[in-house]
Amino acid sequence: MSEMSPTATPERPADLPAQSPPVDPAETAAATAKSDAPGRLSWWRGDGGEGAKRNLGLLATLVVLVVIGILTRPDLYGNASWVWGNTLTILKLASVVGVVTVGMTFVIIGGGIDLSVGAIVALAGVWATTVATQSYGAGGMIFSALTVGLAVGVVNGLLVSYGRLVPFIATLAMMVAARGLAAEISDKQTQVSNNTFINGIASTELLGIPLLVYILAAVVVAGWVLLNRTTFGRRTVAVGGNPEAARLAGINVRRHTLYLYALSGLCCGIAAVMLTAQATSAQAAMANLYELDAIAAAIIGGTLLSGGRGTIIGSLLGVVIFSTITNLFAINGLSTEAQNMVKGGIIVAAVLIQQVQFRSLTQFLGRNRATTT
Amino acid sequence: MTQHSRDLSRRRLLFGGAALSAGVVLAGCTSNEATPTEAQTKAAATGGNAEPGKKVTIGFSAPAADHGWIAAITNNAKAQAGAYSDVEFKSVEAGADAAAQRAALSTLISQKPDVIVLLPHDGKELNAFGLEAMKAGIPVVNLDRAFPDPKAYRLQIKGDNYGMGVAAATYIVEQLKAKGVSNPVIGEIPGIDSLELTQERSKGFADTLAANGLRVANRRPAEFTADSGQQAATGLFQALPKLDALWNHDDDQGIGVLAAVNQANRKEFFMVGGAGSKKAMEDIQADNTVLKATVTYSPSMASSAISLARLIGQGKGMSDLVELQVPKEIVLASETITKENAGNYLKLGF
Secondary structure (H helix, E strand, O other), X not given: OHHHOOOOOXXXXXXXXXXXXXXXHHHHHHHHHHOOXXXXXXXXXXXXXHHHHHHHHHHHHHHHHHHHHHHHXXXXXOOHHHHHHHHHHHHHHHHHXXXXXXXXXXXXXXXXXXXXXXXXXXXXXXXXXXXXXXXXXXXXXXXXXXXXXXXXXXXXXXXXXXXXXXXXXXXXXXXXXXXXXXHHHHOOOOEXXXXXXXXHHOOOEEOOEEHHHHXXXXXXXXXXXXXXXXXXXXXXXXXXXXXXXXXXXXXXXXXXXXXXXXXXXXXXXXXXXXXXXXXXXXXXXXXXXXXXXXXXXXXXXXXXXXOOOOOHHXXXXXXXXXXXXXXXXXXXXXOHHXXXXXXXXXXXXXXXXXXXXXXXXXXXXXXXXXXXX | OHHHHHHHHHHHHHHHHHHHHHHHHHHHOOOOOOOXXXXXXXXXXXXXXXXXXXXXXXXXXXOOXXXXXXXXXXXXXXXXXXXXXXXXXXXXXXXXXXXXXXXHHHHHHHOOOOEEEEOOOOOOOOHHHHHHHHHOOOOEEXXXXXXXXXXXXXXXXXXXXXXXXXXXXXXXXXXXXXXXXXXXXXXXXXXXXXXXXXXXXXXXXXXXXXXXXXXXXXXXXXXXXXXHHHHHHHHHHHHOOOOOEEEEOOHHHHHHHXXXXXXXXXXXOXXXXXXXXXXXXXXXXXXXXXXXXXXXXXXXXXXXXHHHHHHHHHOOOOOOOOOXXXXXXXXXXXXXXXXXXXXXXXXXXX
């Protein structure tokens, strides 16, 4: 966290490169909050490349997992069409959590946390599959899932930003309440979706690639653009990195926080449609522990839990890694207990590597450079 | 300053209120009218034990789990109690875990019911409660999750988890033999793997297969929910490009398993379900999916438990048995439902 604050950057030259006059106050706030000054330092050595380096580490992990798969099941991996199908299956399995994780990444970068995502998915899914909603057809179901997700997200945001509740508490309360409401609406029953269009979302393929994967890709691209190429994204980083500085820079921190939770809720609404399509049904207990999957994926993807840093690509890789591990254990017929232990180990390892190796490496490089020049 | 802070807290209250009322208003916009759970009650027949007798107050407690089977248990108990004019039904919420259920049950004891019917969160953890109630002179009917101590219950009525596995494996072995498949690939999708009931089911399945020289090629546990069933099945299909038979422990998660079957476009195998949901029975009857059979673990046991609790409260025995009192243990047989007999079982589906 210390490296995030503008004062604690010993390895950086004292004179920050001159910024062009900021168009938006968030620009400066983001720049100072991230201490991500490009220019003098090379891309690779500077913090700007840190996210990319971390993502390369995640890619390497992914490659290792695939190699383990090839070594343990050469019979399956010898078949090219199986490998292609399996890759798509991994992406399909990652798609629902992936969409949730994109929203979660924004919330965490903005300095918050959303523990209610699994419950929102369940509530939106249940709401969309009640007999009353199903009578409005696929459009009505999708509309109600998105609206419910967005509405719950807005309530979360209001509680956190204007109600001044700690995000952990506000979203924990929402997690319990939303699951309760979902159980109430569904009367604890599994609600089967009879809508062929909705159910078809999970089995439709375009150009040989499942529709679910396209949805995931669309959400990831939209998230990436929003975070990296818009004022909204810069404000998010600023608000999470140093809310006080962001406020002084003229950002309406409360309103922005509200937007972040609403965004997360909307992502949950999209995920609810996808999950309902996959299971051809919805129930109050569905999307169990997705909040932990999403947080874990964002964390191993390099998102800082205290806010101010994170990448969409990293989060996506995190989700895909978890999905690949699940697949690896499935094709080897190993128990899920062992799988959970490995997942836990990977989370710890990923955070440890980020904490120790990258930071000391960049500091070392920075110091080295300072003495040689 | 004080004025200001008062404003703030008022504003906060307003927001909290608005959030709450928004939830309530929104909940009003959706409804679920067409999903009635058909109560599996036995109509009070004429003569013998069905004649109204001494008034019996039955206390009831079952976990509020988000699962069709548990919901059916509570609904059945309620409906069966309603079918008797001489039964007063007092239900307490069992809360989230064994400790909460214990607390709820102690308030139930204070209301002095004649009999308690109880589906515990965990039989071992609530054993002490059973002992306490029995000592206080209230007969306890244990539903499905056994107490280890025989002194802790008057009657235990439960399903046969091991027998479920046996029934599923027996059907699969028969079908494979009839088809003449050699070296069959058999998959299994259990429910939550850490539960004793899941382990018993899997053991019955594996033992019976082993007796026929077969084994489970891969098992992927789900969590009794449709979405987890879909994911577990998807993983299983990746691991086994060719499959001959599949046993899925639970028909509720089976909705997701069947969805995964369609999504993966697999139809080279046949599938056996578990528990006996109405939808599974209808699918079996229609015979247009891979689901060809299901082995029962029927929540109708809750209806029977209420009937028997009433008899215990009135000091009567079961009219078809010679004994003057209700027996101490009843284990339901796990029955195999196929296309041929699905019609008879539909009324028991949940």
